[in-house]
Amino acid sequence: SGKAMAAIADAVRPWMDLIDTLRSQGIHRDLPLPQIAVMGDQSAGKSSVLEAISGIPFPRGSGLVTRCPTQLTMKRMPPGSAFRAHVSVSTPGPPPTQAGYVSSPEELAHRIEALMEALVAASPDPGSSFALESVVVRVEAVGCPDLTLIDLPGIVRTSTAGQSTAVIGQVNALINHFLAQERTIVLAVIPANQDVATIDILERAQRVDPEGVRTVGVLTKPDLVGPGSEPEVLSVLRNERKPLKLGYVMVKCRSQRELDEGLSPEEARHQEMAYFREHPDWRECRRDVLGVRTLTEKLTTLLVERIQLALPILKWELQSQLELVERELVPLGRNRPKSVQQQKDHLMRVVSDYCNLVRQSARGFYGNAVLAESEDLRLFGICQQCYEELKVAVVESRPGFSDPRFHEQLARDMTDLRGRELAGFHNSQAFYNFVAQNVESWRPAVVHCRNQVVHASRSVCNELVQRVVPSYPKLAATMYQVAAGLINDQSDALAQRLEDVFVKESDPFTTNENMLELINQTRFRKFDRALQHVMNSVAKPGDSQDSVEAQVIQTLGGWYMNTHGVNTTSRVEDMTIMIEAYWDVATKRLVDNVCMTIEHDFLSQVLRRLESECFLLATDVTRKQHDLDALFSEDPLMQSKRRQLFEKKDRLAHALATLRSMAPNCVAEKPPESELGVAQPNFLHPTPEASALPPRVKPENQPLPSAGAGGEEGGARGVRAARAAADTPARTGGDGQQQQEMGSASAEPLE
Numbered sequence: 216s217g218k219a220m221a222a223i224a225d226a227v228r229p230w231m232d233l234i235d236t237l238r239s240q241g242i243h244r245d246l247p248l249p250q251i252a253v254m255g256d257q258s259a260g261k262s263s264v265l266e267a268i269s270g271i272p273f274p275r276g277s278g279l280v281t282r283c284p285t286q287l288t289m290k291r292m293p294p295g296s297a298f299r300a301h302v303s304v305s306t307p308g309p310p311p312t313q314a315g316y317v318s319s320p321e322e323l324a325h326r327i328e329a330l331m332e333a334l335v336a337a338s339p340d341p342g343s344s345f346a347l348e349s350v351v352v353r354v355e356a357v358g359c360p361d362l363t364l365i366d367l368p369g370i371v372r373t374s375t376a377g378q379s380t381a382v383i384g385q386v387n388a389l390i391n392h393f394l395a396q397e398r399t400i401v402l403a404v405i406p407a408n409q410d411v412a413t414i415d416i417l418e419r420a421q422r423v424d425p426e427g428v429r430t431v432g433v434l435t436k437p438d439l440v441g442p443g444s445e446p447e448v449l450s451v452l453r454n455e456r457k458p459l460k461l462g463y464v465m466v467k468c469r470s471q472r473e474l475d476e477g478l479s480p481e482e483a484r485h486q487e488m489a490y491f492r493e494h495p496d497w498r499e500c501r502r503d504v505l506g507v508r509t510l511t512e513k514l515t516t517l518l519v520e521r522i523q524l525a526l527p528i529l530k531w532e533l534q535s536q537l538e539l540v541e542r543e544l545v546p547l548g549r550n551r552p553k554s555v556q557q558q559k560d561h562l563m564r565v566v567s568d569y570c571n572l573v574r575q576s577a578r579g580f581y582g583n584a585v586l587a588e589s590e591d592l593r594l595f596g597i598c599q600q601c602y603e604e605l606k607v608a609v610v611e612s613r614p615g616f617s618d619p620r621f622h623e624q625l626a627r628d629m630t631d632l633r634g635r636e637l638a639g640f641h642n643s644q645a646f647y648n649f650v651a652q653n654v655e656s657w658r659p660a661v662v663h664c665r666n667q668v669v670h671a672s673r674s675v676c677n678e679l680v681q682r683v684v685p686s687y688p689k690l691a692a693t694m695y696q697v698a699a700g701l702i703n704d705q706s707d708a709l710a711q712r713l714e715d716v717f718v719k720e721s722d723p724f725t726t727n728e729n730m731l732e733l734i735n736q737t738r739f740r741k742f743d744r745a746l747q748h749v750m751n752s753v754a755k756p757g758d759s760q761d762s763v764e765a766q767v768i769q770t771l772g773g774w775y776m777n778t779h780g781v782n783t784t785s786r787v788e789d790m791t792i793m794i795e796a797y798w799d800v801a802t803k804r805l806v807d808n809v810c811m812t813i814e815h816d817f818l819s820q821v822l823r824r825l826e827s828e829c830f831l832l833a834t835d836v837t838r839k840q841h842d843l844d845a846l847f848s849e850d851p852l853m854q855s856k857r858r859q860l861f862e863k864k865d866r867l868a869h870a871l872a873t874l875r876s877m878a879p880n881c882v883a884e885k886p887p888e889s890e891l892g893v894a895q896p897n898f899l900h901p902t903p904e905a906s907a908l909p910p911r912v913k914p915e916n917q918p919l920p921s922a923g924a925g926g927e928e929g930g931a932r933g934v935r936a937a938r939a940a941a942d943t944p945a946r947t948g949g950d951g952q953q954q955q956e957m958g959s960a961s962a963e964p965l966e
Contacts, residue, residue, distance in 0.1 A: 227361040243872040247396040249521040255404035257369030259436030263468035265505040270480040280330045283346040285366040289359035305349040345382045346709040407434040432463035445496040464510040503899045527884035536868040566829045597671040608660035650723045690846040709817040733796035
């Protein structure tokens with residue numbers, strides 16, 4: 216039996232050590248780790264279950280006995296080893312005086328209670344009887360299993376006298392936090408004498424684990440089940456009522472009287488199995504749903520399987536987070552430059568990086584990671600959008616050249632502005648008048664475009680300087696002031712340059728031959744329409760050819776006289792064609808000139824002057840030590856962020872090193888996109904791959920040989936094989952006597 220227990224420990228311990236090591240490195244702050252959380256109502260028997268598993272007399276009573284989360288890490292020791300435990304808290308800083316090593320279970324129980332009181336006393340809520348920080352317990356003893364459990368406070372529904380009402384929300388938030396983690400096995404503790412349909416923790420677990428693949432039910436207090444209620448309890452235990460995929464286990468823990476009388480954990484287990492064997496109803500149950508030992512083995516197997524399935528994805532998440540943290544640290548740098556030379560060098564690098572980023576942003580070179588990640592920092596792209604909006608706005612201002620009202624207004628203008636022109640000659644004053652009026656209609660779109668580009672330039676320059684020097688607000692503000700001043704100056708100059716464009720456009724002129732082509736195209740188009748109209752109106756069945764020709768000549772001739780004769784209608788028609796052709800040429804020229812003016816007289820000038828002004832600033836500041844120190848005064852928030860990121864980077868790097876050392880065969884695997892956490896495992900039928908990653912630990916820095924990739928020693932199959940070996944030599948004395956008392960195969964009733 217001793218060899219069998221050693222085999223179980225060899226199969227389980229490496230996996231537990233790996234997760235416990237990652238947890239001790241603080242990686243649970245960044246990523247959820249496989250774990251078992253004990254949950255249930257107040258006074259449901261959670262502490263009694265922990266006590267039965269570990270042999271440690273946890274605080275008992277009614278109400279909020281567990282006043283903060285308790286992490287219990289147990290390690291089985293060889294026979295003859297002394298009891299050894301260490302208790303501490305998860306709060307940063309110096310540990311409380313009650314923390315430290317203890318040498319007996321009784322002393323450990325007192326220390327746990329004292330640390331709970333210390334954490335509650337240190338809570339920011341003076342009236343609170345609950346603390347969010349954890350008591351961390353490590354136990355090494357002969358009777359302990361290789362297992363880690365997290366005991367959570369019981370669900371609180373009403374606050375008692377002297378208890379803050381905030382405790383209800385705090386406890387609920389804590390429980391929901393653990394429930395939501397897909398790598399957490401929920402150990403739902405349920406009093407057997409209560410209706411399972413009313414158990415709150417089962418309802419909460421079902422919401423986050425509808426398939427029941429990570430929820431185990433534990434029925435406590437079977438001796439309190441009222442007469443006649445046994446069939447209902449049996450239906451739950453047999454997984455018929457309120458079924459869970461992982462099922463239920465019933466346990467009978469030591470009572471307070473038995474604890475006071477000094478009943479040992481081993482004696483309590485003998486009495487527990489004797490109770491189940493002698494009870495007229497419980498004796499009919501299978502052995503694999505009864506007893507603390509069954510529960511311990513079940514939880515160990517489940518946790519090992521959970522760890523096996525989580526490791527590849529956990530490794531991928533560690534690598535991804537480490538890469539992300541390293542990217543976030545790049546703009547923050549390491550530490551504030553202290554010496555004068557360091558400050559000078561750093562200032563020159565900052566100025567160079569900033570000017571290069573602004574230039575790349577304005578020129579459309581987005582190779583830098585900062586520009587590649589954010590569209591809002593790509594100034595060239597923003598300007599292209601502004602130019603496109605300008606083009607659309609100008610096109611939309613196109614007059615209705617085919618509208619009769621336009622022809623009427625043009626006819627009035629031509630009449631009012633007529634001078635000494637001879638009959639048949641065009642009046643150019645009407646043309647100039649139209650151009651002068653319509654040029655001004657383009658101004659709002661041009662002004663809007665200029666304002667957008669100027670605003671975008673300010674925004675990009677400000678955001679880029681924050682990216683380059685996020686830790687030094689005074690340096691960032693100084694550099695942005697330089698950029699903003701240049702932008703304001705060039706914005707005023709740009710307004711004058713754009714005004715010159717309008718002055719030129721108000722005096723019509725072009726040598727563009729496209730205007731002639733547009734005039735001819737318009738005339739041909741109008742002629743085609745007129746001809747088609749004539750043919751449709753005169754082509755009638757039965758008409759002779761002479762009759763058709765006469766009608767065509769008459770109709771087409773009338774059209775020609777109206778549009779090309781010496782009359783008002785023909786003059787208006789011809790002027791409309793010329794105005795329309797010039798409008799097309801002028802608007803395209805305007806858009807091009809405005810965009811080129813913005814690019815050349817604004818953006819290019821800002822870039823040129825920004826580099827010279829920033830380097831001039833750096834040169835001037837480096838001559839004054841006081842100014843240098845002021846520029847490199849660091850933002851406390853950025854200091855804190857950098858420190859936190861470096862701490863996280865260290866945690867992630869150490870966790871990856873631990874994973875590579877203790878699980879060298881583990882290959883990183885990206886989680887499925889449809890799932891937020893680790894893939895849902897099938898605990899009842901683990902895949903062969905789950906057992907093919909057997910990490911071998913290195914206790915006390917001593918290397919251990921690696922188990923074979925397919926060996927049963929390295930995982931859940933190893934656990935099962937070891938337990939099968941432990942069950943084989945039954946009825947032969949020692950532990951065999953206990954086996955005989957408990958019964959044989961797990962599927963047999965306790966008779």
